[in-house]
Amino acid sequence: MSDAEAVADTAPLPQIDPARAIEVIAGFIREQMAQAGFERLVIGLSGGVDSGTVAFLAARAVGAENLLAVRMPYRTSSEASETDAMRVVDALGCRTERVDITPMVEPMLALIDDDDPAALNVRRGNVMARQRMIVLYDRSAAEDALVIGTSNKTEALLGYGTLHGDMAAALAPIGDLYKTQLRAVARELGVPEEVVAKPPSADLWPGQTDEGELGRSYESLDRALYALVDRRWSVDRCVAAGLPRELVEWVERRVARMEFKRQLPPVAKLSLRTPGIDHLYPRRRPGSRR
Amino acid sequence: MEYRIALAQIAPRLGDLEANLELVADRARAASADGVDLLVLPELALTGYLLQDLVPDVAMRATDPRLLGVGDAASGMLVAVGFVEETAEHRFCNSVALVRDGTLIGLHRKVYLPTYGLFDEGRFTRAGDRVRTHDTGAPIGRIGLSVCEDFWHPSLPMLQALDGAALLVNVAAGPSRAPGGPAGMAAIGGWHKMQDTYALLGTVPLAFCNRVGNEEGLTFWGGSRVVAADGSTVVQAPLWEEALVVGTLSTDDLRIQRYGLPLLADERLELVRRELDRIIAERAGMEPPPDADPEPEPEA
Numbered sequence: 001m002s003d004a005e006a007v008a009d010t011a012p013l014p015q016i017d018p019a020r021a022i023e024v025i026a027g028f029i030r031e032q033m034a035q036a037g038f039e040r041l042v043i044g045l046s047g048g049v050d051s052g053t054v055a056f057l058a059a060r061a062v063g064a065e066n067l068l069a070v071r072m073p074y075r076t077s078s079e080a081s082e083t084d085a086m087r088v089v090d091a092l093g094c095r096t097e098r099v100d101i102t103p104m105v106e107p108m109l110a111l112i113d114d115d116d117p118a119a120l121n122v123r124r125g126n127v128m129a130r131q132r133m134i135v136l137y138d139r140s141a142a143e144d145a146l147v148i149g150t151s152n153k154t155e156a157l158l159g160y161g162t163l164h165g166d167m168a169a170a171l172a173p174i175g176d177l178y179k180t181q182l183r184a185v186a187r188e189l190g191v192p193e194e195v196v197a198k199p200p201s202a203d204l205w206p207g208q209t210d211e212g213e214l215g216r217s218y219e220s221l222d223r224a225l226y227a228l229v230d231r232r233w234s235v236d237r238c239v240a241a242g243l244p245r246e247l248v249e250w251v252e253r254r255v256a257r258m259e260f261k262r263q264l265p266p267v268a269k270l271s272l273r274t275p276g277i278d279h280l281y282p283r284r285r286p287g288s289r290r
Numbered sequence: 291m292e293y294r295i296a297l298a299q300i301a302p303r304l305g306d307l308e309a310n311l312e313l314v315a316d317r318a319r320a321a322s323a324d325g326v327d328l329l330v331l332p333e334l335a336l337t338g339y340l341l342q343d344l345v346p347d348v349a350m351r352a353t354d355p356r357l358l359g360v361g362d363a364a365s366g367m368l369v370a371v372g373f374v375e376e377t378a379e380h381r382f383c384n385s386v387a388l389v390r391d392g393t394l395i396g397l398h399r400k401v402y403l404p405t406y407g408l409f410d411e412g413r414f415t416r417a418g419d420r421v422r423t424h425d426t427g428a429p430i431g432r433i434g435l436s437v438c439e440d441f442w443h444p445s446l447p448m449l450q451a452l453d454g455a456a457l458l459v460n461v462a463a464g465p466s467r468a469p470g471g472p473a474g475m476a477a478i479g480g481w482h483k484m485q486d487t488y489a490l491l492g493t494v495p496l497a498f499c500n501r502v503g504n505e506e507g508l509t510f511w512g513g514s515r516v517v518a519a520d521g522s523t524v525v526q527a528p529l530w531e532e533a534l535v536v537g538t539l540s541t542d543d544l545r546i547q548r549y550g551l552p553l554l555a556d557e558r559l560e561l562v563r564r565e566l567d568r569i570i571a572e573r574a575g576m577e578p579p580p581d582a583d584p585e586p587e588p589e590a
Contacts, residue, residue, distance in 0.1 A: 023530065024466070024504075024509045024530075027503075027504050027509060027530075028504050028507060028509065030504075031503065031504035031505070032504075035304065279343065280342040280343050281342050281343050281344060282304050282305060282340055282341070282342060282344065282505070282506055283506065285305050285344060286303070286305050286306040286307075286308075286309075
């Protein structure tokens, strides 16, 4: 037995029944929209597998005619991203708009300087992600629509996303799907293979890839996350199961360090009832529907 | 004698009493037209599940005409339905009512409120403290009511079987996890295994009605079923989808089953009680009760 097979046996990838997951998520989208009183959705379509999959799920749930896909390139965004985004649009037949964010972000980017090139990249990337959020929320107001989110579970746990940027959304249909599970769901949905198979990238600067930036493959990250989070394994148990200690410890630290990105900000409690602490309600109540 | 049970596997609207009363009335009309003796609706069918601080807004007394009238369309039909109960002392409970012809026949307040993992029930509702059975007369006889998590504690259905239940009725709002994955299916398999076992060991048929639909990200899995006293499945609703399924049970089958497998009659209740008293005392760090060891074993 090879090392890879041994790890596969003892620290497996999370499994999913793609057809069942699609039904559950489509039902979730429909129910959330019915409860909130909306009929339309807006999505930021990057050309990547996450937004492509969510676009397919949204079309499955509410019909492609109720989906607006907004493409928001920056001047350095790759042509391939645009081509792949259009593959998704063409496959679904949904409406689409192209909004170039370059003139919106350039004045802000001109103000940013940082001696550390990595930190500069992150700051510039955050500006772009937040500008796209502004565009999406403006389009959602104009369209009387909800912004549907495209963050997956791997990203959410690792905090690999921009707070108030790509993480901002009204609902998170793939927030409990690991990246490797998501690919299976994408294929079941019929997302174009070029979109599913290409290396994931935030495309915030030329040549950027997720796996290059994170320094680990999604497959190894998902094995570690699944063991640590879903199965509540200790680091030692993960290592005994064949996962590299360096990987497991890095993942564990990062999940803990990024907890703040998964929560609303803490409120300094003063009163008898405080929103989020002891004033707790479903997002929409009867009579509060639009 | 045969009787028919309908399970209405519905998706209630969260917090919307009016819509849910209409939904329940619709299923009552359908079941009544089908000549059903007992209609079972899910846990919190009148209110939805993830209510949080909406609990006091949707609560009603067990004497509320809206509750007692859920089966108005169906003369003589028993209806078991989940709701938020506010007691005279303003205790808010996750309860199931058994009504017929505008009269309350039975009431059970959920004893085990799951407050772990994805569940937070103990934060918003208070636990019941009674396990009883309710005589409904012919054809069904005594019914033991319970709510969802109550069934994960085998003492509860076994007490009801020992208390003379000829039918166990469990109403549920079971959310799915890891749909399609082995863990998710194992949870559903666990529910069904447990029901088969209670029926078999309690020599008592049971009706389980679980809701479907989605609330705030939770998807409820359905899979409602009627199980005969020998542990065999009489009827099972589909997973995930709304459905109204009907199963027929026979009181003759129960009689024959209990003659062939007299587990209830043979149960050593005095032994169970004595050992329970001892275990309770030991867990509380108290002296064992005086009859804990009626005939001490000889010294080795």
